[in-house]
Every structure is written in C-alpha cells, then in structure tokens.
Amino acid sequence: MKAGIVxxxxxxxxxxxNCLSNAKAQSANFPFCTIEPNIGVxxxxxxxxxKLEELVNPERVLPATVxxxxxxxxxxxxxxxxxxxxxxxxxxxxxxxxLHVLRCFDNDNIVHVxxxxxxIRDKETIDMELQLKDLETVDKKLEKVKxxxxxxxxxxxxxxxxxxxxxxxxxxxxxxxxxxxxxxxxLEFVEPSQFITxxxxxxxxxxxxxxxxxxxxxVDLVKxxxxxxxxxxxxxxxxxxxxxxxLDDFEERQMFLQDIGLDEPGASKLIRSAYKLLxxxxxxxxxxxxxxxxxxxxxxxxxQAAGVIHTDFEKGFIRAEVIAYEDFVTYxxxxxxxxxxxxxxxxxxxxVKDGDVMHFLFNV
Numbered sequence: 433m434k435a436g437i438v439x440x441x442x443x444x445x446x447x448x449x450n451c452l453s454n455a456k457a458q459s460a461n462f463p464f465c466t467i468e469p470n471i472g473v474x475x476x477x478x479x480x481x482x483k484l485e486e487l488v489n490p491e492r493v494l495p496a497t498v499x500x501x502x503x504x505x506x507x508x509x510x511x512x513x514x515x516x517x518x519x520x521x522x523x524x525x526x527x528x529x530x531l532h533v534l535r536c537f538d539n540d541n542i543v544h545v546x547x548x549x550x551x552i553r554d555k556e557t558i559d560m561e562l563q564l565k566d567l568e569t570v571d572k573k574l575e576k577v578k579x580x581x582x583x584x585x586x587x588x589x590x591x592x593x594x595x596x597x598x599x600x601x602x603x604x605x606x607x608x609x610x611x612x613x614x615x616x617x618x619l620e621f622v623e624p625s626q627f628i629t630x631x632x633x634x635x636x637x638x639x640x641x642x643x644x645x646x647x648x649x650x651v652d653l654v655k656x657x658x659x660x661x662x663x664x665x666x667x668x669x670x671x672x673x674x675x676x677x678x679l680d681d682f683e684e685r686q687m688f689l690q691d692i693g694l695d696e697p698g699a700s701k702l703i704r705s706a707y708k709l710l711x712x713x714x715x716x717x718x719x720x721x722x723x724x725x726x727x728x729x730x731x732x733x734x735x736q737a738a739g740v741i742h743t744d745f746e747k748g749f750i751r752a753e754v755i756a757y758e759d760f761v762t763y764x765x766x767x768x769x770x771x772x773x774x775x776x777x778x779x780x781x782x783x784v785k786d787g788d789v790m791h792f793l794f795n796v
Contacts, residue, residue, distance in 0.1 A: 433498060433499065433528045433529075433710040433712060433727075434471075434498075434499040434500070434501050434526065434527045434528055434529075435498060435499070435500055435501070435527060435528065435529045435530070435531050435706040435709065435710060436500075436501040436503050436523065436524050436526075436527030436529070436530055436531065437449055437500065437501065437502050437503060437531045437533060437636075438503050438524060438530055438531070438532055438533070438558060439532060439533035439534065439535075439554070439558065440535070440554050440557065440558065441504075442535070442542060443533045443534065443535040443554070443638060444533055444535065444638040444670040444671070445502055445503070445533050446470070446502055447670050447671065447673075447674050448502075448531075448533060448636065448638070448668070448670045448673070448699075448702075449470055449472060449500060449502035450674065450677070451670065451673040451674055451677050451697075451699045452472060452474050452500050452699055452702065452703060453470075453472025453473070453474050453500060470501070470502040471499060471500070471501050471502075472499070472500045472501075472502070473497050473498075473499055474497060474498055474499070474500050474703055475495040475496070475497055475703075476495055476496040476497060476498055476703055476704060476707050476714070476725070476727075477495075477696075477700040477703060477704060478495060478496065478704075478714065478725060480714075480716070480757055480787060481493060481495055481716070481723065481725050483761055484716060484718050484723045484757075484760070484789070485723050487718075487760070487761070487764055487765065488718050488719070488720065488723050488765075489720070490718070490719065490720055490721060490722050490723045491720065491721050491722065492721075492722050492723075493722070493723050493724070494722065494723075494724040494725065495725050496707070496712075496714050496725040496726065496727045497727070498703060498706055498707050498710065498712070498727075500531075500703075500706070501523065501526075501527055503523045503524055503527075504523075521561075521562075521565050521628065524562070524628055524631075525626055525628055527631065528631065528710055529631055529632045529633070529634070529706065529709045529710050530628075530631050530632070530633040530634070531633075531634050531636055531702070531706060531709075532555070532558060532633055532634070532635050532636065533636045533638055533670075534551040534554055534555055534635055534636065534637055534638065534650075534654060535549055535551060535554065535638055536549075536551050536637040536638055536639045536643070536647075536648060536650035536651050536654065536667075537549070537638060537639050537640040537643070537648075537650070538640075539640070549650070551637070551650050551653060551654050552653055552654070552657050555635070555654070555657065555658075559605070559607065559629075560605070562607070562628045562629050563602045563605065563607060563629055565628055566598075566602055566607075566608060566627045566628055566629050566630075567599065567602045567603065569625055569627060570595050570598050570599045570602065570625070570627075571599070573591075573595055573625060574592065574595050574596070574599065577591050577592045577595060578592060590617070590621070591620075591621045594613065594617050594621040594622065595621070597611065598611065598622070598627070602629070607629035607630075607661075608622065608627040608629045608630035609629060609630050609631065609632065609633065609661075609662075610660070610661060610662075632663075632709050632710075632711075633661070633663050633709075634663060634664045634665075634666060634702075634705055634706065634709050635654055635658055635663060635664070635665045635666070636666050636668055636702065637650065637651045637654055637665060637666065637667045637668065638668060638669070638670045639651065639667055639668070639669050640669060640671070640672075641669050641671070641672045641692055643667070643669065644667070644668075644669035644672055644692050644693070644694060644698065645692060645693040645694060647667045651665070651667055664705055664709070666698070666701065666702055666705055667698070668698040668699070668702060669692075669698065672692065673697060673698055673699050675688070676688050676689065676697055677697075677699075685697070707727075711729055711730050712727050712728070712729065712730065713727075713728060713729075713730045713732075713784075713786040714726065714727060714728075714786060714787065715728060715737055715784050715785075715786075715787070715788045715789070715790050716757070716787070716788070716789045716790070717741075717789070717790060717791065718760070718766070718789050726740050726741065727740065728740055728784060730786075731783060732783070732784050733780065733781060733782060733783055733784065734749065734751075734752040734778055734779065734780060734781075734782040734784060734790075734792075735749040735780055736784075737752075737784045737790065738752070738792040738794065741792070744794065744796045745792050745794045747794075747796060748794035748795045748796035749780060749792065749794050750793045750794055750795055751777050751778065751779055751792075751793050752777070752778045752779075752782060752790050752791065752792050752793070753775055753776070753777055753778075753790065753791040753792075753793070754775070754776045754777075754778050754782070754788050754789070754790055755769050755774065755775050755776075755788070755789040755790075756774070756785070756787070756788065756789075757787035757788065757789060758787075759772075759774040760789050766789075
C-alpha cells in the first residue's frame with residue numbers, strides 16, 4: 433500500500449519525504465526538483481512492538497512498514513499537461529491515499545509559486561487539477577456506457593447514473609470521496625475507475641517551529657475549509673523535523689522535542705496516521721526467533737491474516753490461537769497467558785483485532 437505526498441512546488445514535500453524515509457531526495461528552493469517519484473519504505477512506529485521485544489527477547493524484531501511516494505509539485509494546468517502534469521497525475525493514480533502538504537508558514541527566503549502564502553488557494557488549485565483529471569476519466573467512460581445504455585442494457589444504465597452523479601459533482605467542485613454510493617455501486621462502477629479524488633486524503637499543514645505545537649492562523653483556515661471532507665489535518669514543522677532527523681543521539685532528539693513542546697517527532701504521528709488512512713492495522717507474531725508486526729486490512733479475517741505470512745497458511749487454515757496484546761503484557765509470556773486461560777482459539781470467521789498476538793494452525 434502506498435501513500436503519495438502531493439502539493440504545489442516548494443511547500444516542503446521532499447523535505448518531509450526525507451524526514452519520513454531517511455532517504456535523501458533532492459530538496460532545493462525551486463520547482464520540479466523531484467522529477468521521478470521517490471519511494472521510501474517507512475517503519476510504522478509502534479510502542480507495542482518494543483514491549484513485546486522486552487518480554488520475549490527474540491533474535492530479531494520486524495516492524496510493519498508503509499510505502500511513501502514523493503510526487504513532484506503540481507501546478508495550475510497540470511490536468512492539461514502543464515509543467516510535468518501528466519506524469520505527476522499518473523504517479524498519484526498509482527497510490528492508495530494522498531498526503532496533501534500545504535504551506536502554512538511565512539518565509540521570504542523560500543519562493544512561493546503563486547507569489548504569496550495562501551493554503552486555501554493552494555488546496556483549491558490542487559483539488560481543481562485532480563478533479564479535472566477525474567472529469568476527463570468520467571467523460572471517456574460515459575461515451576462508451578451511454579451507447580450501451582441506449583440499447584436497454586440494465587447494467588449500463590446503472591453505471592451511467594453513477595457516472596453522471598460523479599460528473600455533475602466534479603463540475604461543481606466536489607471530489608468523489610465526498611459522495612455516497614451503495615456498496616455494490618462503488619465496487620462495480622467507482623472503484624475500477626481509480627478516480628484520483630476518491631482516494632482518502634490527509635492534509636499536512638507545514639508550519640514553522642513556533643507553531644509546531646499549537647498551529648497558527650493558516651492552520652485554523654485549513655481546518656475550517658476541510659471540516660465537511662472527513663479528512664484528517666496534521667500540523668507538522670517539516671523544517672524542524674529535518675533538524676531533529678540530523679541528530680544522531682536519542683537523548684539530544686528528546687531534548688530538542690521537549691524544547692518545542694512535543695512528546696515525539698511529528699513524523700511518527702504522520703506515519704501512523706498514513707497507516708490508518710490506508711485502512712491498515714497490525715497483528716503480531718511473537719516467538720524467540722522473531723517478534724514481528726504484520727500488516728492487514730481493517731476487518732480482515734483469521735485466514736486472510738494468515739495469508740499475509742504465506743498463501744499456504746490461508747489455503748490450509750484450521751484455526752488461530754489468539755492472545756489480546758493487553759493480556760500478553762499483563763501475564764508476561766505465552767505460557768502464563770495459557771495458564772490463566774486467556775488464550776482463545778478462533779475459527780475461519782474471526783475478525784482480527786488490532787494488536788492481536790496470533791499463532792496459526794494449518795494443513796496443506
């Protein structure tokens with residue numbers, strides 16, 4: 433699963449990407465310094481994993497990961513190929529969620545592509561380009577579907593109604609993610625089209641150090657503008673995060689964070705939020721060889737969770753032995769959990785909970 437970082441040029445996308453991935457993407461004070469999308473595989477910070485490591489003392493520990501893609505800055509006219517628009521929009525289409533970076537700080541030394549700082553205008557510029565691209569997609573589909581609908585094809589008529597709903601809303605500036613559909617309509621007619629504006633979005637307000645803890649007037653404007661979008665707003669001082677990232681010593685990093693009133697790097701919060709945005713959750717396996725966090729979709733069943741380890745586990749799934757994370761920590765070991773009668777045996781219909789510690793029995 434991939435989350436793509438988008439925004440206008442010079443809003444802090446590549447600096448943020450570097451903070452998240454520790455990869456050193458080129459970061460410079462001019463547009464289009466990111467031509468190819470940089471991809472970083474980022475560990476998901478999870479204190480539960482550290483606790484399990486402490487209790488089990490395994491040979492190795494493997495965290496869950498999420499892919500972050502740094503996509504070059506969009507500009508007005510991107511949907512018509514302005515700048516490197518077509519390539520950028522194709523890169524966004526391949527991601528599963530959008531991290532939309534908005535510049536919410538003043539700094540005369542960093543040029544703004546539109547001359548002054550206005551996060552709402554910037555958001556609308558990006559939204560419009562993505563909506564225009566989706567409008568292009570929906571118009572192409574409608575051409576084909578309308579012909580079939582005229583012949584009396586019931587499925588085509590259903591699809592035409594859904595596509596017209598999308599088209600009318602896009603023309604009114606409403607993104608696909610803000611619309612409601614019946615589940616079967618969405619799966620059959622909306623999802624296969626990979627509309628860019630259907631992807632879940634999180635707005636990352638890039639502020640200066642003084643606003644890292646409580647935000648500023650720009651952030652307040654963004655929160656008000658997106659209140660009906662069902663989107664998360666995260667405040668992050670990206671430049672400050674970059675400075676923290678440069679410190680090798682853990683104690684120094686903690687002191688830096690305390691000085692600006694934060695209990696952990698904002699980048700850690702962003703990674704966890706991106707993980708949730710992608711509809712992901714974690715279960716654990718815990719043994720002396722390895723303690724590991726496994727990534728599954730929220731709502732996955734026992735066999736689906738087993739299939740993440742190996743497809744044979746899913747095919748031959750018999751049952752799962754499950755310990756709630758809290759019980760594992762309370763009793764301190766698998767043996768003591770068993771003694772206390774807190775280990776459960778679950779079958780094929782069990783819906784895995786975030787933090788479950790699991791062991792699978794299977795037969796192929």
